[in-house]
Amino acid sequence: MKDLSLHILDIVQNSIRAKAKLIGIEITELPKENHLIITITDDGTGMDPEQLRLAIDPFYTSRTTRKVGLGLSLFKQNAEMTGGSFNIESELGKGTKVTAVFGLNHVDRPVMGDLVGTLILLICSSDEIDYVFKHQTPSGKFGFDTREFKQTLENVPLNHPEVRSFLKEMLQENLEQIQITE
Amino acid sequence: MNKIKSLADLKKLQSEVQSKIKLRENGDNPENLIQIKVSMATCGIASGAKDTMNYLIEELDQQGIDAIVTQTGCMGYCYAEPTIELTVPGQPPVVYGFVNKTKALEIIEKHIKLNEMVDGIIPVAYSTIDNH
Numbered sequence A: 001m002k003d004l005s006l007h008i009l010d011i012v013q014n015s016i017r018a019k020a021k022l023i024g025i026e027i028t029e030l031p032k033e034n035h036l037i038i039t040i041t042d043d044g045t046g047m048d049p050e051q052l053r054l055a056i057d058p059f060y061t062s063r064t065t066r067k068v069g070l071g072l073s074l075f076k077q078n079a080e081m082t083g084g085s086f087n088i089e090s091e092l093g094k095g096t097k098v099t100a101v102f103g104l105n106h107v108d109r110p111v112m113g114d115l116v117g118t119l120i121l122l123i124c125s126s127d128e129i130d131y132v133f134k135h136q137t138p139s140g141k142f143g144f145d146t147r148e149f150k151q152t153l154e155n156v157p158l159n160h161p162e163v164r165s166f167l168k169e170m171l172q173e174n175l176e177q178i179q180i181t182e
Numbered sequence B: 001m002n003k004i005k006s007l008a009d010l011k012k013l014q015s016e017v018q019s020k021i022k023l024r025e026n027g028d029n030p031e032n033l034i035q036i037k038v039s040m041a042t043c044g045i046a047s048g049a050k051d052t053m054n055y056l057i058e059e060l061d062q063q064g065i066d067a068i069v070t071q072t073g074c075m076g077y078c079y080a081e082p083t084i085e086l087t088v089p090g091q092p093p094v095v096y097g098f099v100n101k102t103k104a105l106e107i108i109e110k111h112i113k114l115n116e117m118v119d120g121i122i123p124v125a126y127s128t129i130d131n132h
Helices: A004-017 A049-055 A071-081 A115-125 A146-153 A161-177 B007-027 B042-046 B049-062 B101-114
Strands: A022-030 A035-042 A085-091 A095-103 A130-137 A140-145 B034-039 B067-072 B084-087 B094-096
Touching (some): A004 A022, A004 A071, A004 A095, A004 B042, A022 A115, A071 A085, A071 A095, A115 B049, A115 B067, A130 A146, A140 A146, A140 A161, A146 B007, A161 B007, B034 B042, B042 B049, B049 B067, B049 B101
Parallel strands (some): A022 A130
Antiparallel strands (some): A022 A035, A035 A095
């Protein structure tokens, strides 16, 4: 993966496949501690302890179309490479929580990349799944809940071209405002 | 400094867009629309599926072609990512491999607009050695 936003897109795909209806994406920047924390939570099917143990094994996947499952292992490796840590918790029937801590100023930390593009792609491509996003930096915090968007939009779909470009600008402006790290 | 967009602005947009939507909906039936599924698993994402999907959405919007672009999981053609599955109404689905922006444009221009298939189709009969 070239950047962190692609990792987020990738890990969220796991939640989508686990039939999650509500997915949380949380990014916290703590320059004093030199931490960048990414947390992804979902209310999907979850995993039993055996699956959970195997989840970070690159040669384990629940898919039948191929025999490797690199998403979580790559995310873990990238986090640990920057002096950070990785944790995954899951409970069958409840959901899964993935936390990766990156060294914020570490030379090997991948850039954030096109976070707005990733978020727009996710929120505009499924009507059934809702997202709660939070991003915190020392300059402030920004967050949204797609359930609020849907309530405001009533019968106008989230993937309408005009809504899409509006949301893109809205996210861009708000993330600039809190000066998210590159 | 410009005011940052908020939910209140979204509400304004909602009322503007609503009237246009009613006009569109009359002629639309999802089954009569072109459907594109972009394979968006680790293999796809690492090969640029996100850019391909964004490009498809924007280009189809700009050209005014009504299509449904969605994400799907790994189709098993990891070597040929980014892959897309294109379904033109009334025809069987076709899977294209190595779909970068150039290929995506070629598919729109030829397959979607003129109904001429282009190079890069992964044959349906293709299967891995493990399946035998």
